[in-house]
Amino acid sequence: RIMPVRWSRYNPSYLEPEVKKELYEKPSEELTEEEREQMELKAVRPIKAAPPTLSSSVFTDPMISKFTNMMMKNGNKVLARSLMSQTLEAIKRKQLEKYHKAPENEKETIECNPYVIFHQALKNCQPIIGLSNITRGGKTYQVPVPLTDNRKRFLAMKWLITECRENKHRRTMMPEKLCQELLQAFNNEGPVIKKKHVLHKMAEANRAYAHFRWW
């Protein structure tokens, strides 16, 4: 067997697979110029195999799978996935409790869909600007730097998980802790949002060093 090292097993000409069914059901008239070109390119190039986490069912969500992978320890995907589903169930239960107790006029404002809550909480946790260490003349400065989308999402998820693992009471289960954190983040409260605000304030304070960035 030929074992390549340090590069992907796929040839660089392979393209990413597109799993969503709606994009294939669109008739050809509705496609824009770029989409037409993309379709033609896809017809000629080979395409990578879809990974086991990706599927076209309504229940797959790329953000949820990324979060599950980050929660996973030692490759135990079964456990991580069950924790995730328990978290979503717990969120739904809490929201339903609130819904049934609330008076009539407030019933519409309460969000019951756990996926919507998860996405909104993640969005609220994402920092806009980050700090990076730049060494000039022997001293290391914390320079404010714009972040890419991927980096923002990664930081938000990492903060949520570390917050749940470390700063909570030892006897509570992970789904409960996560559920609490997510609901707090959804309402723009809680320690993760505070951490994000602290980061923003530090960036604002170090505004003077912004010109050190060269990229």
Place this chain on the structure above:
Amino acid sequence: TLRLICTTTAVQKNNAGASGPEKYTEAFIKKQIEEFNLGKRHLANMMGEDPETFTQEDIDRAIAYLFPSGLFDKQARPMMKHPTEIFPEQRKIQWGEDGRPFHFLFYTGKQSYYSLMHETYEKLLNVQKHQDQLIAQDLPLQKEKRNLAGSRWLTKIELEEMLLEKLSDDDYSRFIQLLQKLVALPCADIEEKYIQKFSREVPVQLQKVVIEPLQYDERGVAFSTGEGKRKTARATAVVYDSGTGKITVNGIDILHYFPVLQDREQLLFPFQFLGRIGKHDMVCTVSGGGRSSQAGAIRLASAKALRSFVTEKEVEFMRQAGLLTVDPRVKERKKPGQEGPRRKFTWKKR
């Protein structure tokens, strides 16, 4: 009489490596070609075949019969090929008798590459001049889009063969960038011939695979088989056209064989993608690998089996969704001097 004791440097042997690889003269190559053709006719005569219609494959078979060899390396076995395939194409000597080189860019070292770049840039300037002329005359610029998807540029190896020179990756990428810049201009149709020298056609669509027709069971039910693999797992699936969406793996129902939701999702992925969840029955056998690779193997096998039930367009959609490609990722080997495939031993200062 005096005897010569001290020897001059002229008598000492010339430096063997300085002249580079052995250079063949044209007369030598011509002689080799004549000998090859003569030898071909002799060989045909010996084998009792017609000397006029003796192809290269016949030559290979005859040589393998007359000189059997047990060597593993095919290149080491006796072979008889046309001299152009054996002797690599070489440049003739680039300078005249007085030592003066013919090409004006000889002293750059990569004369054909730089002359090519100069030519291409000249064409680019031509196109720009033409464009300016059209703008000056207020004529509309031609906007016919070339079919970018059907053609590809020459690879580095092909370019090296064309120029008979070694290129670096950087040189190659610069050349391709220049070509792309040339193609991007609206009036590039003028230099179409020149550009075609450097582009190859890609086989139009990747649907080279033959879709098998449906087979019919004793009861009259249509079915088709497919094989799939992932890591070390090998699976075969038989998809029936009957009715209920029952799936059996190695004689066991999927709920019992795959307790994890992710694996069952993978099994149903091709059916859900085509919208045929309740319409097909499946019986599969799988061996080897772990739980996730077995699920991936069955997924590939069922997708291959479903191709016979479905129109060509939907097969193309399945391919674009990544259902029909074999996943090439396998476990990376452990290297000596390291603990695992990537993890190094703990670094100790002393």
